[in-house]
Amino acid sequence: MTNDSNGTTVTTGKSAKMDSRIGLEYIVENSDYVNKLGLALDTSNATVKKQVFELLSALCAYSSNGYKRAIETLEYYKNIKGERYRLNLVIVELDKAPSVEYQIALLAFINCVIISAATLQDRIRMRNEFIGLNLLPVLNNLRRIASNVPDIGVQIDVFDEQRECDESQSLQGPDGINLNSHLDVFYAILRQVAGTPQEIPFLSILQHLLQIDPKEPISDIVWDTAETLVHRATLLEDKEASVRLLRSPSIQKFACPHCRSDITSPTRRQSVGAPLTPGPAATGSSHTTATTIP
DSSP states (O other), X not given: OEEOTXXXXXXXXXXXXXXXXXXXXXXXXXXXXXXHHHHHTSSSOHHHHXXXXXXXXXXXXXXXXXXXXHHHHHHHHHHHHTOSOTTHHHHHHHHHOSSHHHHHHHHHHHHHHHHTSSSHHHHHHHHHHHHHTTHHHHHHHHHHXXXXXXXXXXXXXXXXXXXXXXXXXXXXXXXXXXXXXXXHHHHXXXXXXXXXXXXXXXXXXXXXXXXXXXXXXXXXXXXXXHHHHHHHHHTOOSHHHHHHHHOOSSOEEEEOTTOSSOTTOTTSOOBTTBOOXXXXXXXXXXXXXXXXXX
16 A cells, blocks of 8 residues: 555555455445545546546446446545536546556546446436547547557447447437437427427526526536436326426525516416416516426
């Protein structure tokens, strides 16, 4: 065992690889080890960081709980460094890695954390998270040396092949819609709701989303929350389920300056089979509506 410049104890030699089931199980069962690994990443020593990423790769492949520990490590590092994105460190390190060995370890981790995700949707989400942080330009730079460094070429091939495989499974939605195309999905929804009562809430949803400022760190949480709530809404089977989804211990009232009317306003057409009962908010001049978060 050795100490890095931050005083964090890290493992070296054969034990650094933690390739025994006993070592991996110990980390899985002891959540406080996440802090140690996160602190170990906060160093200028590329060798130490390479060892940590190799360990995180092993955890991802070991079990679902091991995968959880690997993600928690990145979250912990993000928090102690005050960064916005948990995967940003991986991309930054890959782009400026001082050695080929470190680059290979980082590429292997990227593939492990994507491939080991529980579901197709989770794999696509994780891959898109990397892509959103400009992974693809970094990979394109590495392709130039891939012919001379076979191991880098292998890792890039794995990334490309897995991406193609996943996208081929999720690519086509109803009526041949490309579900990976923002425009295709948008226009497909617009065609579905155009000329129906649903076109008004659809427009309202878009107007609310337009108010999210991507420069604000809270916007990440807003988008994640919106995605979760919309997903839950698509699973509703009856009105009672809707009530449960919208219920919360306290109801917060707010006025939206961008809305011309609230959801109970007479100007909004009613969805067929789902009449809305006008509430007190409909009669006020402030157009306040009750919003809840489950």
